Amino acid sequence: MATPLIKLLHEHREELLDAWLHHAQSIWSGNGNYESLPQESRLRLRSIFDDIATLIAQTTPDDDFELNPEGALANHLHQFVTEQARIGSGANKTIGLMLSLKHLLSTRLFDRSEADAVADLMWLERIFDSLTQLTFTAFVDVREHLITQQSLSLLELSTPVLRLWSRILLLPLVGVIDTIRARQITERLLEAIARHEARVTILDLTGVPVIDTSVAQHLMKTIDAARLLGTQVVMTGISPEGAQTLTKLGIRFGDVLCRATLRAGIAEALLLTGQRISPVEERRS
Amino acid sequence: MMQHQNVPQPMPPERPADPIPSWPPSVASVCVRVETEPDIAAACREIRWLAERMGFARSPAYYLATAASELATNLLIHAGGGWLRAASVAGRHPNEPPGIELVAEDAGPGIADLALALTEGYSTAGGLGCGLPGVERLMDVFAMDSRPGHGTRVRAIKWP
Numbered sequence: 387m388a389t390p391l392i393k394l395l396h397e398h399r400e401e402l403l404d405a406w407l408h409h410a411q412s413i414w415s416g417n418g419n420y421e422s423l424p425q426e427s428r429l430r431l432r433s434i435f436d437d438i439a440t441l442i443a444q445t446t447p448d449d450d451f452e453l454n455p456e457g458a459l460a461n462h463l464h465q466f467v468t469e470q471a472r473i474g475s476g477a478n479k480t481i482g483l484m485l486s487l488k489h490l491l492s493t494r495l496f497d498r499s500e501a502d503a504v505a506d507l508m509w510l511e512r513i514f515d516s517l518t519q520l521t522f523t524a525f526v527d528v529r530e531h532l533i534t535q536q537s538l539s540l541l542e543l544s545t546p547v548l549r550l551w552s553r554i555l556l557l558p559l560v561g562v563i564d565t566i567r568a569r570q571i572t573e574r575l576l577e578a579i580a581r582h583e584a585r586v587t588i589l590d591l592t593g594v595p596v597i598d599t600s601v602a603q604h605l606m607k608t609i610d611a612a613r614l615l616g617t618q619v620v621m622t623g624i625s626p627e628g629a630q631t632l633t634k635l636g637i638r639f640g641d642v643l644c645r646a647t648l649r650a651g652i653a654e655a656l657l658l659t660g661q662r663i664s665p666v667e668e669r670r671s
Numbered sequence: 672m673m674q675h676q677n678v679p680q681p682m683p684p685e686r687p688a689d690p691i692p693s694w695p696p697s698v699a700s701v702c703v704r705v706e707t708e709p710d711i712a713a714a715c716r717e718i719r720w721l722a723e724r725m726g727f728a729r730s731p732a733y734y735l736a737t738a739a740s741e742l743a744t745n746l747l748i749h750a751g752g753g754w755l756r757a758a759s760v761a762g763r764h765p766n767e768p769p770g771i772e773l774v775a776e777d778a779g780p781g782i783a784d785l786a787l788a789l790t791e792g793y794s795t796a797g798g799l800g801c802g803l804p805g806v807e808r809l810m811d812v813f814a815m816d817s818r819p820g821h822g823t824r825v826r827a828i829k830w831p
Contacts, residue, residue, distance in 0.1 A: 566708075598802075600798070630734075634808045635737070636804065
């Protein structure tokens with residue numbers, strides 16, 4: 387059955403596609419970007435357009451339209467949105483592109499003012515509703531995936547346990563210590579202590595912005611667990627303000643060995659393990 | 672002569688569940704909605720920047736940031752969220768520099784026994800029990816107000 391919409395698409399296919407690509411170009415160059423739309427994007431848009439045309443030709447306005455999430459159209463659209471989100475293009479651009487095609491088709495359909503156009507307009511509306519939804523979901527998915535990846539790699543980077551010397555570990559803490567990080571720090575440290583049979587662990591707090599009661603509590607638990615594995619903890623890098631704050635809060639690190647600087651902490655750790663770093667000349671004589 | 676700020680204002684009888692901050696825009700201020708753990712760090716950071724912008728020395732700025740962190744943690748743990756605000760307040764005397772007032776407000780279960788909550792080592796959530804008494808010691812002015820079943824408000828001022 388040839389409805390006005392199918393007829394329109396059949397008769398003016400190339401012209402409509404050109405108009406849409408032209409519009410895509412103007413959206414693309416809207417942000418002071420005077421390059422032309424990349425050839426891959428053009429090809430992608432062309433296949434999306436073909437898929438939509440095929441979809442419209444195969445269904446009728448009376449059908450309960452549901453977009454096949456495994457179909458070619460969904461697939462092409464997903465790939466296009468993923469590319470766009472990767473290169474950092476805004477969601478409004480990508481979704482605006484879909485909506486512009488709907489606008490184009492409905493305007494042309496309306497201009498023909500044939501009978502049955504209303505049913506076709508409603509149909510167009512339904513199709514593009516689900517296309518827009520798919521575009522939006524795909525866009526958010528890509529971005530969320532990116533954010534998860536980034537925060538995971540940040541977490542990965544943020545707690546290195548370094549083997550400083552034989553039986554001496556260094557754990558430099560940088561940044562905010564929240565529950566997730568505290569748990570990760572403890573796990574990593576305990577694992578490293580067991581692996582290296584560490585006798586001394588230097589916990590350097592130079593990079594921790596604020597030590598409040600919850601941070602202190604996390605540290606205490608980490609230190610207690612480390613001790614059970616037979617390592618002594620030397621805490622370094624607490625700033626003068628930090629020290630004053632801790633006393634005002636009434637937090638005692640009781641029997642934890644503390645040194646003001648990392649250098650002093652390393653010296654203490656070497657002393658505790660009965661080792662020393664000596665100048666080369668001394669050995670020669 | 673204005674009444675000095677050490678006297679806390681009595682709590683208004685009817686309070687909206689989520690008080691909308693209404694500091695005069697001319698006053699240097701920070702307002703953070705605390706709902707998740709990262710919000711605590713954000714509140715702490717913002718308040719430290721505010722203190723640095725207002726020319727606070729390192730120690731009082733660190734005290735303020737720590738107090739903000741404690742109050743924000745309390746908002747999250749005990750009330751499930753709330754507002755933490757900080758704003759400049761006029762100095763005690765006309766020729767003294769302005770201080771910073773912290774206000775932590777929530778619509779949580781409230782505190783039945785304020786004196787007990789300020790007791791060293793008392794905690795209902797498995798903490799160290801030195802957050803609130805610590806804030807009291809870190810700040811120069813401290814006032815707490817609570818209506819069980821309606822919420823809690825803590826106000827504290829630090830002079831530079």
